[in-house]
Amino acid sequence: MAEVLIFVLVPLAYLALLLLYLPLVPVIALLRGIALVSELLWRYCRLLDGVLRRRTPEFVTVPPFRAADELAHRNYFFGPATRDLRQLRTLGRRLYVRTVTDAYRQVTARQFTAPTVHRAFSVPYGLTLYLGLGLGAGAAAPLLGALLGAQALGVALLTAGARLIALTLRAVDRAGMLLRGLPRGMLCPSCFERVPYPAYDCPRPTCRRRHADIRPGTFGLFRRRCACGERIPTLLMLMSRDARLAGHCVHEHCGRPMNPDAGHMPELILPLIGGRAAGKTQLMAAMVKSLESAAENGGPAIRLADPESSANQRVLNEVLEIQGHTRPTQKTLPRAHSFVRGTGRAERLVHVFDTAGERFVSREETDALRYIREARTFVFVLDPMAVDAFWTRLDAAGPKVDRTLASTVDPEDVFSRSVQTVRTMGTRLDKARLAVAISKRDLLAGQPTLLPARPDDSDSARTWLCEALGLRNLVETMDLEFGEVRYFCTAAVADGAGRVDPSVAAFTEWCLRE
Ligand SMILES: Nc1nc2c(ncn2[C@@H]2O[C@H](COP(=O)(O)OP(=O)(O)OP(=O)(O)O)[C@@H](O)[C@H]2O)c(=O)[nH]1
Ligand SMILES: [Zn+2]
Ligand SMILES: [Zn+2]
Incomplete structure (x- = not known):
């Protein structure tokens, strides 16, 4: 069972x-x-x-x-x-x-x-x-x-x-950048190459890491956060007016600071060409000083664009005020003398280049003058005392002219070499403007025979160069090479009150016109 x-x-x-x-x-x-x-x-x-x-x-x-x-x-x-x-x-x-x-x-x-x-x-x-x-x-x-x-x-x-x-x-x-006329980037004031986008140092004083390319991408769209935690705007347009960072040149062997305003406004490049002691440095100083006085009297605002330019201008202003003499420009590669003029949309970053006289005389030196390529307005500083004809015309009875202040380099020589150099760099001069500054006008003030009939008139100055100084060849070459040529008689001096001679203001205005 x-x-x-x-x-x-x-x-x-x-x-x-x-x-x-x-x-x-x-x-x-x-x-x-x-x-x-x-x-x-x-x-x-x-x-x-x-x-x-x-x-x-x-x-x-x-x-x-x-x-x-x-x-x-x-x-x-x-x-x-x-x-x-x-x-x-x-x-x-x-x-x-x-x-x-x-x-x-x-x-x-x-x-x-x-x-x-x-x-x-x-x-x-x-x-x-x-x-x-x-x-x-x-x-x-x-x-x-x-x-x-x-x-x-x-x-x-x-x-x-x-x-x-x-x-x-x-x-x-x-x-x-294109609208500001900077298709190839901004000009490095030290090596004169175009910098498409500068490198930036972290603004935190204890960090100072250098960021080679801060533009929007891998490390942030609007702000980049540095390894130290500091935030850096990624684009020029994101930098507020009073917090513009100073970039650095990205070219090898340079890496020097750019102007904080570079890239934010159109740039003007103004090379001063002329033989040694023609008066370039002093004219440059007087131009800036006259712009500064104009700004004080209600003209467009002006400020030097970087500490180096400010320091140089301070020294030059003192020289002008004591009516002293500028020292010969060093032969080392010149640095741009940069300032910002105007406000808002009219703001311009102006780089004035005062190149040591020798550079234009010896051909191999001119390679370093890359900034020339970009210039649309040129200044040729012509010291009438450098022309032999000047001395043969000198009125023996009149006050003596201090010959030690004369340039010893033949203007025709400097000009033809410079033009050749500029041409080999591929710049089209027929579209460029030339301001001819006949310098040291004040030294000749007492002697009407040594000055054009109407020193403030371009045509009169031109005729005087052709007829009195025998520079017809030079003048004709200038007219031929450049799209527009204007002649000025300038006295790069200031009076006891620090007022720059009025001839400089008119000259500067023409040079900065666009
Ligand atoms: N009185 C007077 N002196 C001037 C004027 N321009 C230049 N000088 C003097 O001329 C000399 C040469 O002037 P610079 O401005 O140094 O000449 P530069 O062309 O810059 O010469 P480098 O630097 O050697 O290329 C200096 O002693 C100046 O003081 C001017 O307009 N009037
Ligand atoms: Zn550089
Ligand atoms: Zn940092």
Whole structure:
């Protein structure tokens, strides 16, 4: 009888129970599956928080971008966002595998290896749970994949947006440069090369890292954050008027400071050409001083553009005020004497170049005069005392003229060499203007025969050069070479009250006209 019970009734009862259990299988499996999916989702959210916000070492699988090595912090969408995605993919995959295996292992242990109830009951339940885990794992994989995919899509769109913003900002800034007449960038006042975009030093005094290219991109769209944390505007147009940073030249062997105003306004380049001691330095000083006086009397504002120009002008002003003599310009490469004139839209950055007389005389020296290429107005300083005819005309009865102040270089010689140099540099002179400054007018004031009939009149000065000084050849070459030529008699001197001779103001006005 016992056999019947064991081999027939019990199996039948067990089968009957199994049959009763069968309808519950999908429900239990489904619930287990849902539980696994939500556990995975919950863990993935924690992972997101760890990777994107807490950023503690356990969430790092890809080495981070180090601002200390790269000088600045990256914009999130130029690298870090992709790095986060890669970390999420690696850690997400690990998390998925670990969670699913742990769940299977737990079922195996509890229902198969060490069940708390008889295996006859635990095994079918365990199999149901296996089924549920299989379903859950199967459903969670695409779900997590979709979440990561959505994030990747978002990152891709925002990265594209960020790049577009960077490009647009650069294009707008570039258009601004074109409008300011600086298609090739701004002029370096030390090496005279064009700088498309200067390098900037971090403004924090304790940092001073040099950033080679701060324009919108990898390290920030509107502001770049230096490794030290300081923020630097990425474009000239984002620098407010009173917080303009002084850039540095990007050319090798130079690296010297640019004017803080460079790039913010159109530039004018005014080379002073003339033989040694023709009066270039003194004329340059007088021009700036007369502009300064004009500004004091309600004319356009003027300020020296950099500390070096300010210091030089201070010395030159003193020389003018004590009516002393300027020292010969050093033969080292000249630096531009730069100032900003005007306000608002009329603002101009003017670079005046006073080149040592010798440079134009020896051909090999002229290579360094790159700024010439960009000039549209030239000043030729002509010392009448450098012309032999001048001395033969000198009125012996009149006051003596101090011959030591005369230039000893023949103007015709300097001019023809200079023009040749300028031409070899590829500058078209037929579109350029030439101001001829007949210098040291004050020295000749007492002797009407030594001055044009009407010294303030260009035609009169021209006739005088041709007829009295015998410079007809020179004058005709000038007229031929240049689009427009104007003659001025200038006295680069100031009176006791520091007022510059009026001849300089008229001359300067013409030179700065556009
Ligand atoms: N009285 C008077 N002296 C002048 C004038 N211009 C220049 N000088 C003097 O002439 C001399 C030469 O002038 P600079 O201005 O140094 O001449 P430069 O052309 O710059 O000469 P380098 O620097 O050698 O190329 C100096 O002693 C000046 O003081 C002027 O208009 N009037
Ligand atoms: Zn330079
Ligand atoms: Zn810094």
